[in-house]
Amino acid sequence: RRQISRYTVVITPCQPPKWPRDLRNEYLLQSTRMQTFGGQTMAGRLRRVIVCKPETAGWGKASSWRELAYYHNPELERASQQHARLVEALQGAGAEVWELPADEALSLDAVYAHDASFPTDHGMILMHMGKSSRRGEPEVHARLFETRGIPVLGRVDPPGLTEGGDMVWLDASTVLIGEGYRTNKEGIEQIRRLLAPFDVEVLSSSLPYGPGPDACLHLMSLISVVGERAALVDLAWLSVSTVIELERRGFDLIPIESAERDSLACNVLVLGDKKLLAIAENESTNSRLEREGFEVVTYAGSEISLNGSGGPTCLTRPVLRG
Numbered sequence: 228r229r230q231i232s233r234y235t236v237v238i239t240p241c242q243p244p245k246w247p248r249d250l251r252n253e254y255l256l257q258s259t260r261m262q263t264f265g266g267q268t269m270a271g272r273l274r275r276v277i278v279c280k281p282e283t284a285g286w287g288k289a290s291s292w293r294e295l296a297y298y299h300n301p302e303l304e305r306a307s308q309q310h311a312r313l314v315e316a317l318q319g320a321g322a323e324v325w326e327l328p329a330d331e332a333l334s335l336d337a338v339y340a341h342d343a344s345f346p347t348d349h350g351m352i353l354m355h356m357g358k359s360s361r362r363g364e365p366e367v368h369a370r371l372f373e374t375r376g377i378p379v380l381g382r383v384d385p386p387g388l389t390e391g392g393d394m395v396w397l398d399a400s401t402v403l404i405g406e407g408y409r410t411n412k413e414g415i416e417q418i419r420r421l422l423a424p425f426d427v428e429v430l431s432s433s434l435p436y437g438p439g440p441d442a443c444l445h446l447m448s449l450i451s452v453v454g455e456r457a458a459l460v461d462l463a464w465l466s467v468s469t470v471i472e473l474e475r476r477g478f479d480l481i482p483i484e485s486a487e488r489d490s491l492a493c494n495v496l497v498l499g500d501k502k503l504l505a506i507a508e509n510e511s512t513n514s515r516l517e518r519e520g521f522e523v524v525t526y527a528g529s530e531i532s533l534n535g536s537g538g539p540t541c542l543t544r545p546v547l548r549g
Contacts, residue, residue, distance in 0.1 A: 264377045265348040266548030267399040267427070269452035272499025275547035276317055277340050277371065279327040281306040281531065284338040295335055295360060296441050298534050309531040310338070313504070313542060316524050320498035325546075327371060332363025339537040340544040342390040342445075344368045345418075348399075349425055350380030351546070352418065357388040357409030368544070377546065381421045387414035392445030392541060393434075394418070395452060397476065400427050403469070405446025407434030432469040447540055451495045453503060453521065459483060459512075461493045481519055484511035491528070494538025498524065504539045506532050 263275070281287075287303040317324050327333075327340055336342075336358065343364035345352040351372055353365040365382065372379055383389045393405040402422065404415050412431075419429040437444040450469075451459045457479045462470065473480060483492040492512040496504040500522075505513050507525035516523050532538050 262547060262549075263375060264346060264351065264546045266346065266545070267348050267396050268455075268548050269396050270454050270457075270497050271548035273317070273320060273322045273497065273545055273548055275323045275325065275545070277325045277327055277368070277544040277546060278310070278314060278317075278542060279333070279338045279340045281310055281338050283327060283329045284333050284335055286335060286338065289335055291360075292335060296536070297335070301335065301534060302530055305530040306338075306534075309527050309529070310542070312526040313531070313539065316504050316526060317498070317543070320502060320504075320524070322498070325371070325375070327367060330363075330367045332367055334360045334364075336361050336535065336537075337364055337367070338531070339392075339535065339541040340368075341447075341541050342392050344372075344544060345389075345391050345394050346544075346546050346548075347380055347422065347425070347427075350378035352380050352421060353382035354389045354391060355383040355385055355387055355414065356390050357411070358390070361390075381417075383414050383417045387411065387417045389414035389418060390445065391544070392447045395446055395450060397430075397452065397473075398455075401430065402427060403430045403432055403446070403472075405434045405449075406431050407444060407446075408440045409445060430472065432472075433466050435464050435466070437464070442536070445541075447494060448491070449493055451493055451497075451540065453481070453495065453497055453516070454479075454501070457481065457519075459493055459495055459516065461485075461488060464488075481515065484509070484515065487512050490533055491536065491538040494532075494540050495523075496539040496543060506538055508533070 281303055286301040286306055289301045292300050314324055343354055353369055356362055388411045390409040393410040395403045397403050415431050449461045449465050453459050456477050459481045462482050487509045490508050492509040498504055502522045504524050506528035513523045
């Protein structure tokens with residue numbers, strides 16, 4: 228209390244209002260909804276995601292499936308049914324689903340929407356894809372981002388090569404990138420320069436030769452981060468240095484059933500709240516995840532996933548998590 232001239236001024240400390248729990252939660256939810264992109268995590272709740280329908284990617288008139296290393300001529304009707312089940316699971320978990328528009332630049336592989344771009348809290352990064360038939364996809368993503376008001380932080384230029392399936396957020400300040408046939412040293416260095424101003428560390432991991440350069444082997448074929456410190460892994464194919472780094476960071480490593488490697492058992496998508504989306508055919512690995520305390524939602528993937536070698540992470544491009 229102060230006496231100033233003939234007026235009395237009373238100064239009391241101001242405490243922030245205590246909101247009811249439900250009102251505070253609703254405010255936080257609305258704040259998240261106002262965001263359109265971001266979430267430097269693979270394990271946060273999935274809130275917004277891009278998909279590409281099989282018909283949009285030309286599965287109904289496929290003529291190049293052999294050149295693209297598909298196992299058989301894509302069956303559009305079955306693929307569409309399986310993709311619709313995947314979308315239903317995404318929406319059932321509360322995610323807003325955006326569809327990639329049709330474009331002449333899209334090949335059959337465009338259904339695997341994950342690979343053409345990469346999300347950060349500061350904007351999307353457009354890839355320069357290692358598979359030459361997919362080089363037109365990043366610009367289709369860019370046009371969608373523009374219409375949705377999502378900024379582009381940068382892009383990878385030749386001779387750099389990068390694909391989203393080789394890039395994994397270990398935490399909000401660390402990205403692990405697989406170096407192989409689809410992502411090269413120059414591409415990794417360009418990502419490192421783009422993220423350096425934001426104090427993001429970029430680590431690299433050598434990928435195994437596997438089935439060879441024509442097969443689609445990404446880092447995310449060998450690891451899926453399923454929690455803040457938990458990862459589903461194909462231990463036999465991960466590099467020693469990567470396993471050591473994950474263990475150093477305190478990750479709980481959950482190995483897949485090795486007999487389900489070829490059916491993409493390691494490729495699962497975090498929906499949030501310990502809920503995962505996985506391919507139904509991988510029963511043993513899915514049961515293992517359930518024993519670890521996860522809820523596993525499944526879709527039949529015989530056509531949409533196994534034919535083109537792309538699991539639920541490949542079929543989705545998350546743009547907002549958290």
